[in-house]
Amino acid sequence: MNSVKEFVNRNIRQYGMIFALVVIMIFFGFMTGGKLIWPRNVSMLVKQNAYVLILAIGMMFCILTGGNVDLSVGSLVALVSAMSGLMATTLGLPSGLAILISIITGLLAGIWQGFWIAYVRVPPFITTLAGMLVFRGVNNIILNGQTLPLSDLYVTIGTGSVPDIAPNTVPDFLRIGDLLQLQNKPEYLNMTMLIVGLTLSVIYVLFVIFNRKSKQMRGYEVPSLSSVIVKVASFFIVINIFAYWLAMDDGLPIMLILLAALYAIYTFIATKTIPGRHIYAMGGNIKAAELSGVNTKKMMFLVYSNMGLLAGVAGVVTAGRLMASSPNVGANFELDAIGACFIGGASAYGGVGTIWGAVVGAFIMGVMNNGMSIMGLNVFLQSVAKGMVVLLAVAFDMYSKSKSRLG
Amino acid sequence: MSEYILEMQNITKEFPGVTALSNVTFKVKKGEIHALVGENGAGKSTLMNVLSGIYPFGSYTGDIIYRGNDCRFKNIRDSEAAGIAIIHQELALSPFMTIAENIFMGNERAKNKVINWDETNKEAVALMKKVGLNERYNTLIKNIGVGKQQLVEIAKALSKNCELLILDEPTAALNDEDSNHLLELLKTLNREHGLTCIMISHKLHEVIKIANSITVLRDGKTIETLDNTEPVSEGRIIKGMVGRELTDRFPKHTPNIGEVGFEIRDWVVHDPLNEERVVINNVNMYFRKGEIVGLAGLMGAGRTELAMSVFGKAYGKRISGTLVKDGKEITLNNIGQAIDNGIAYVTEDRKTAGLVHIQDIKTNITLANLKAITKGFVVNEDEEMIVGKDYRARFDIKSSSVFQKAGNLSGGNQQKVVLSKWIFAAPDVLILDEPTRGIDVGAKYEIYKIILELADSGKCVIMISSELPEILGITDRLYIINEGRVVGEMQTSEANQEDIMSIIIRSSAGR
Numbered sequence: 001m002n003s004v005k006e007f008v009n010r011n012i013r014q015y016g017m018i019f020a021l022v023v024i025m026i027f028f029g030f031m032t033g034g035k036l037i038w039p040r041n042v043s044m045l046v047k048q049n050a051y052v053l054i055l056a057i058g059m060m061f062c063i064l065t066g067g068n069v070d071l072s073v074g075s076l077v078a079l080v081s082a083m084s085g086l087m088a089t090t091l092g093l094p095s096g097l098a099i100l101i102s103i104i105t106g107l108l109a110g111i112w113q114g115f116w117i118a119y120v121r122v123p124p125f126i127t128t129l130a131g132m133l134v135f136r137g138v139n140n141i142i143l144n145g146q147t148l149p150l151s152d153l154y155v156t157i158g159t160g161s162v163p164d165i166a167p168n169t170v171p172d173f174l175r176i177g178d179l180l181q182l183q184n185k186p187e188y189l190n191m192t193m194l195i196v197g198l199t200l201s202v203i204y205v206l207f208v209i210f211n212r213k214s215k216q217m218r219g220y221e222v223p224s225l226s227s228v229i230v231k232v233a234s235f236f237i238v239i240n241i242f243a244y245w246l247a248m249d250d251g252l253p254i255m256l257i258l259l260a261a262l263y264a265i266y267t268f269i270a271t272k273t274i275p276g277r278h279i280y281a282m283g284g285n286i287k288a289a290e291l292s293g294v295n296t297k298k299m300m301f302l303v304y305s306n307m308g309l310l311a312g313v314a315g316v317v318t319a320g321r322l323m324a325s326s327p328n329v330g331a332n333f334e335l336d337a338i339g340a341c342f343i344g345g346a347s348a349y350g351g352v353g354t355i356w357g358a359v360v361g362a363f364i365m366g367v368m369n370n371g372m373s374i375m376g377l378n379v380f381l382q383s384v385a386k387g388m389v390v391l392l393a394v395a396f397d398m399y400s401k402s403k404s405r406l407g
Numbered sequence: 408m409s410e411y412i413l414e415m416q417n418i419t420k421e422f423p424g425v426t427a428l429s430n431v432t433f434k435v436k437k438g439e440i441h442a443l444v445g446e447n448g449a450g451k452s453t454l455m456n457v458l459s460g461i462y463p464f465g466s467y468t469g470d471i472i473y474r475g476n477d478c479r480f481k482n483i484r485d486s487e488a489a490g491i492a493i494i495h496q497e498l499a500l501s502p503f504m505t506i507a508e509n510i511f512m513g514n515e516r517a518k519n520k521v522i523n524w525d526e527t528n529k530e531a532v533a534l535m536k537k538v539g540l541n542e543r544y545n546t547l548i549k550n551i552g553v554g555k556q557q558l559v560e561i562a563k564a565l566s567k568n569c570e571l572l573i574l575d576e577p578t579a580a581l582n583d584e585d586s587n588h589l590l591e592l593l594k595t596l597n598r599e600h601g602l603t604c605i606m607i608s609h610k611l612h613e614v615i616k617i618a619n620s621i622t623v624l625r626d627g628k629t630i631e632t633l634d635n636t637e638p639v640s641e642g643r644i645i646k647g648m649v650g651r652e653l654t655d656r657f658p659k660h661t662p663n664i665g666e667v668g669f670e671i672r673d674w675v676v677h678d679p680l681n682e683e684r685v686v687i688n689n690v691n692m693y694f695r696k697g698e699i700v701g702l703a704g705l706m707g708a709g710r711t712e713l714a715m716s717v718f719g720k721a722y723g724k725r726i727s728g729t730l731v732k733d734g735k736e737i738t739l740n741n742i743g744q745a746i747d748n749g750i751a752y753v754t755e756d757r758k759t760a761g762l763v764h765i766q767d768i769k770t771n772i773t774l775a776n777l778k779a780i781t782k783g784f785v786v787n788e789d790e791e792m793i794v795g796k797d798y799r800a801r802f803d804i805k806s807s808s809v810f811q812k813a814g815n816l817s818g819g820n821q822q823k824v825v826l827s828k829w830i831f832a833a834p835d836v837l838i839l840d841e842p843t844r845g846i847d848v849g850a851k852y853e854i855y856k857i858i859l860e861l862a863d864s865g866k867c868v869i870m871i872s873s874e875l876p877e878i879l880g881i882t883d884r885l886y887i888i889n890e891g892r893v894v895g896e897m898q899t900s901e902a903n904q905e906d907i908m909s910i911i912i913r914s915s916a917g918r
Contacts, residue, residue, distance in 0.1 A: 220789035272785045274777045281774050284763035291721065291760055292775040292828065293746040351765050 017345060017360045020393075024364055028371030036371050039248040047159055047321060049366030050255045051077065051314045055337035056344070056358040057266050058310035061303045063341050064270075064283045066350035068124040070304065072113065072131030073311045073337060077330035078139040080106045080315025085148030085325030095153035102319075103312035109135060110308015111301075118301035132334070140327050147326040150319055158320025161250040162257070166191045176244075189244075190251030197243020201236045208232050255317065262313075267355045279303065283350030339386065340365050343393040364389070411472075412437040412571060412603050413458075418469035420453055420462060422815075427453040428467070429627045435571070435620075440597050440604045442614040442635075445624035446648055446819065446847040451607045454624070455573050459493040460486040473571075492564035493573040496580075497758075498556050502549035506540070507531035509548055510563045534562040539592055554585030561592070565602075572596075573605045578613060579845055582706055586610075590617050609847050611641045623647035649849040657880035658852065660859045664883065665696035668867045669836045674728035676716040676891075682724050686712050688891045690728075694836065694867040699858065701882035701899065702871045703907055709891040710871045711755060714838045718752035719745030732836070746775055751834035753825055755841035755871070757818070761825045764814030768806060769795025771813045771824050776832040798827035802857060819850030826857055837861060838869045843877065855881055875904045889914045 029036045055073050062068050083105045087098035113131050116122045170189040208228065215222050222228075246252060270276040282289040282296050290296050314333070319325055344361025346353030368389065372382045413435040420428040428450045435441045443451050456462050458471060460480030471478045473489060480486045483493075500509050507528050516526040531544045540558040542551055548559065557577060564572050574593075578586040594617055596602040608614050614621060615638050623630040623644065630647045633639050676687035687709055694700050702710045715722035717730065719742035730737050732748065739745040745752075754760045762771050773780055773791050780790040795809035802823045806816060813824055822842065829837060839858065843851045858881065862868045872878050878885055879899060887895035887910050894914035895907070 215789055218789075221792055272788075274781055274784075274786060277770075277774070277777055277786060281763050281766065281770075284765045285760070287756075287760035288763050289774070291742065291752065291754055293719075293743045294774075295741065295743055347765075351763070 017343075017357060017364075021360055021364050021367070024367050024371075028367055028375075032371055032374040035374050036367070039245050041370070041374070042245055043161075043249045043253055045366055045370050046253055046259070047255050048370065049362060050259055050321075051318050051333060052336045052340055052365055053259055053359055053362040054262060054310050054314040054317065055333060056340040056362045057262055057355055058307040059334075059337040060341050060344075060346060060353050060355055060358040061266075061270070061279060062124065062307055063338075063346045063348075064279050064350055064353055065300060065303055066283050066286060067348050068350070069128070069334070069338050070113070070124065070131075070307045070311075071128040071334050072109075072135055073307065073314070074330040074333035074335075075132045075135035075139065076106060076109050076308065076311040077315040077318055077333055078327070079109065079135040079142075080312050081319040081322075081325045081329050082139040082142040082327075084150060084154065084316060084319045086142050088151050088154065089148045089325075095151045098151075099153065099157075099316050102316050103309065106312020106315055107305065107309040110305040110311065113308065114301040114304035117304055118297045124300075124304070143325060143327050145327050147324050149324050154316065154320035155323050156320070157254055157258075158317055158323070160254050161190075162192050162196075162252040162254060164190050164192050164251055165195075170194065170247075188248065190247040190249075193243050193247035193251040196252055197240050197247075201239040204239075205232055205236060258313075258317070262310075263355065263359055270355050275299065275302065280351055283347075283352070285351075336365055337362075339390040342390055345397065347397075348394065361393075410436050412474060414470075414472040415454070415458065416470045416472070418454065418457055418467055418471075420450075420457055420467040427627055428457070431469075431624070431627065431629050433622055433629060434632070435603060435605060438597070438601050438603055439619040440593060440606060440617055442618035442621045443605055443607045443624065444609070444611070444614060444621060444644060444648060445630075446849045449624040449648070449847075450627040451624055452575060453627075455493060455575060455605070455607065458486065459483055459491060459573065487567055487569070490568065490570040491573065492567055492569035492571070494557075494560045494564060494575065494577065496576045498553075498560055500548045500556055500559060503547060505545045505547055506535065506542060506551070506559055507544040509559055510534060510566050512563070514563075514567055530566070531562070534565055537565065537596075538562045539588070552585070553580050554582070554588065557581065557585070557589060558592070561596075565596075569602075571603045571605070573607075575607045576609065576845070577606065578608065578610060586613065593617060609845065611644055611848075614644070615639065615641065625650060645848050648847065656848065656852065656876075658856050658859055660863075662697060662699070662883045663863060664698045665865065667693050668696040668733060669694045670731040671713075671717060672729045672731065674713070674716070675726070676712060676723035677725040679722070679724045686723060686891050687716060690888075690891075690893055692886060692893065694869060696835075696865045696867055697862050698884060699862050699868040699870055699882045701878035701885035702869065702888055703875060703878050703885050704888035705911060706873060708888045708911075710888050711840055712891075713888070714752055714840055714869070714871060717745075718742060718750055718838065721745075721752070746832055746834075749833070749835035750838070751775070751829040751832050751836070752838045753829055753840060753842055755844060757821060757825060757844070762813040762821055765812060767795075767810045767812055768799060768804065768816075768824055769809040772798050772827045772831055775828050779831070779833070794831060798824075798831065802827060803853070819846045819854075822846055822850070822854060823857075826854070830857075830861065834866065836867045836869070838871070840871045841873065842870065843872070843874075875907060879904065887911060887914075 025036065035041060059070060059073070062070050080102045084098055084102045087093045087101050088095055093101070109131070113127050116127045117124050169191050174194070175187050175189060212222050212228060270279070278289065278294045278299055281292070282294055282299060286296055315330070318329060322329060340361035341353060341358050342348065342361070343364050344353065344357030344359070346357065365386065368386060369382070372385060411434045415431065415433040418428050418431045418433070419426070431450065431454060433454060443454070445451050453462070457467050460482045463481045464479035471480070473491070478489060480489070501512065504512070510531050511527050516523050516530060528544050535542065535544065538558045538561050540555060540562065542555060548556060561572070577589055581589065590613060593604055593606070597604060606614070606618065615635065618635045621633045621635050621639070621644060623633070625648060633644070671690055671692045674687055674690040675685065678684040678686050690713060704710050712722050716726055717739070719739045720726055721742055730739060737748050739748060739750065763774070769791050772795055777786055780787045780794065792809065798804070799806065799809055804816070804820050804823045804827070806820065813821060816824065826842070842858065843854050846854065858868060858870070870878070870882060879902060882899045884898055885896070885902060886893050887907055889911045892914070895910040
């Protein structure tokens with residue numbers, strides 16, 4: 001009993017966020033007459049908000065180093081998108097090469113900023129403010145204020161799905177929509193998506209079981225069996241419902257694979273590797289971290305270089321979704337990403353925050369954007385609503401922290 | 408009205424997982440200086456925070472009766488309005504503002520929200536005179552020393568017409584001269600203005616010198632209140648604090664000294680802010696395995712600068728000289744290299760540079776040697792858990808679990824976490840900078856035992872301390888440092904305080 005309580009206490013922030021996401025989804029689901037959770041819209045939501053998620057992952061590391069942010073990512077997305085247009089359309093390079101060059105452009109921009117921040121000690125706020133102006137300017141120089149259409153590969157990454165390996169082979173007993181007679185035409189279900197969902201969830205379950213066993217054998221402490229079962233079972237169900245949902249639309253969006261991969265890689269880096277631990281330590285107390293052998297300059301450099309890399313990925317993705325390079329793309333993206341991190345529980349002073357939090361925060365931002373658009377809410381009101389949510393999320397965080405201290 | 412100005416009765420205060428105070432009763436007579444002593448974590452600061460309203464009414468149980476009234480303070484303002492002022496260990500002054508501005512901060516001399524500067528400065532000068540602060544009222548706080556800053560804090564408290572002044576470790580950061588001045592001032596204020604004082608202190612000789620009564624807390628309980636009209640002995644107080652007679656302040660130990668493990672040769676370091684200035688001037692030292700070597704000297708003698716410059720050039724510019732470990736010359740260009748080469752440095756500045764306060768005990772312990780629990784790219788958190796539990800048990804780190812945040816530990820336990828971190832880093836040369844500063848006698852004894860254990864395991868231990876009795880009590884050999892130079896070396900068994908001080912003074916005069 002005590003251990004459950006301790007576990008909940010330690011993870012309350014995470015569950016609180018999921019709870020908030022669910023409440024917001026129900027709210028907008030209700031306000032949009034169910035349109036928000038239509039399979040088509042869920043699929044759209046993922047593709048439309050991929051940029052926030054990708055940028056939020058990078059931004060989380062910046063914030064972790066000590067409450068620093070990167071203001072330049074919106075402009076960098078624009079610059080990368082312009083590079084894409086230049087390479088793929090104006091110069092006519094193969095799409096794959098153009099994408100590679102575009103992403104490397106993002107990385108180089110990140111290295112550039114990382115250099116000034118880490119080794120010249122220009123404060124990140126100022127370095128990236130300068131970057132914001134510079135990158136936007138370069139975008140306009142390249143594009144000369146014009147919009148360039150983009151080639152097919154970009155569009156596929158931005159909006160495409162994995163082809164159905166075996167169309168129309170889903171057995172009838174899985175066609176819940178037909179059984180319930182929800183539609184008057186036979187329901188479409190994408191076999192690939194169902195298989196991927198099931199396979200991943202089974203692998204996950206096996207992994208957890210195997211991992212727990214092997215830990216027990218080596219004499220490490222393991223969480224109680226009941227808590228593991230609850231966690232695994234709910235994950236299994238959620239994944240498969242989500243897969244089923246997307247299967248009713250186009251199936252597995254390519255974007256989703258990219259997002260899942262980025263999430264997995266960066267969660268691994270943040271929680272399981274030495275550089276990840278060093279970033280948390282320096283955010284908690286930079287002096288203590290330095291005296292414990294953390295190379296804080298190098299960490300700062302890597303974090304901002306990585307932010308550039310991810311902005312490069314986000315730039316390609318955004319260009320693909322818009323099917324064009326344009327001069328105005330990426331405006332306010334940095335604010336969406338920063339907002340997502342703070343909604344997701346990052347501390348404004350650094351040292352606290354998770355990649356998982358950034359992802360949930362990005363989805364909260366995304367659901368709000370999407371829900372309010374479907375409702376046809378005035379753009380300015382949307383902006384007011386988003387601002388208020390960021391403010392209240394951090395206010396709640398501060399409140400709960402002060403409570404726990406007085407406890 | 409009773410003779411007591413303050414009666415705290417049956418105070419109980421709980422934190423998640425810990426009972427910090429349990430049924431504490433604490434009574435202070437009007438017009439006395441009352442010392443509150445106890446080991447770290449005994450609940451002294453918590454008790455004072457309850458009294459001053461930092462922990463508001465409702466978050467504790469029990470009664471506070473101040474001047475005959477039942478008080479329910481919701482915050483510091485309430486307690487200040489009642490005439491209680493608290494001066495914390497960390498001074499609450501704004502460095503870029505003047506002395507006068509700081510004295511009246513939050514209590515401005517103003518009419519209709521407009522500050523009357525003439526009035527402010529005039530009153531500030533009067534208050535400064537009262538506390539014996541010989542500075543101009545418009546000097547910036549950052550330009551005066553800690554001792555004088557402490558006086559500004561007292562002036563600030565007096566400006567609020569306080570009748571009960573609480574001082575939390577007022578002399579911890581002061582040198583002997585400033586400490587004496589402060590204690591004299593408290594006596595004067597007490598005698599001439601009837602100011603009642605509660606003083607938390609670890610320095611028992613000071614307590615005995617100025618307190619009228621001494622209350623001892625242990626593990627969140629009141630143990631006893633001693634009448635100090637006839638001075639009691641340190642041993643008597645310590646007995647109450649630790650629950651047993653502490654006959655030896657230093658553990659008994661027979662050193663087992665091996666060959667030379669580490670050498671510093673021709674070491675020269677320049678000031679990073681002023682590269683012409685030589686901070687460490689041609690220092691030569693050697694350290695043998697299993698030997699504890701003390702670095703004695705006055706504050707500012709350059710001991711910390713020497714240690715940090717050796718530790719991967721963490722301090723200083725234009726560093727020259729050689730470091731030799733196990734007969735081989737080594738180059739340490741950054742802290743990472745120093746750690747990899749088996750050098751560890753435990754900072755004197757535990758609060759701001761020793762720990763990551765928002766992280767838990769186990770994470771702090773592994774920070775300097777994550778490699779040891781990493782396979783490939785993966786940090787093994789299960790291994791970390793085992794390490795954390797192991798050190799927590801081995802050094803008796805008082806905490807609810809290894810998940811407790813380092814920032815919530817008492818000073819002695821924080822120091823144990825810092826030491827655990829460096830012991831886990833498995834160094835061959837361990838430099839300890841003021842390892843027992845701000846730590847009570849009981850915990851000091853435990854820290855000494857750890858240090859001796861380390862020496863016995865064959866490490867070179869270098870200990871910097873400003874407390875000469877400590878250096879004499881625990882080291883095997885010592886260097887005397889003054890003005891960045893080694894001015895003496897002796898076997899500890901042949902050394903005494905007077906000799907060391909006279910060597911320091913002679914070396915200063917000889918220049």
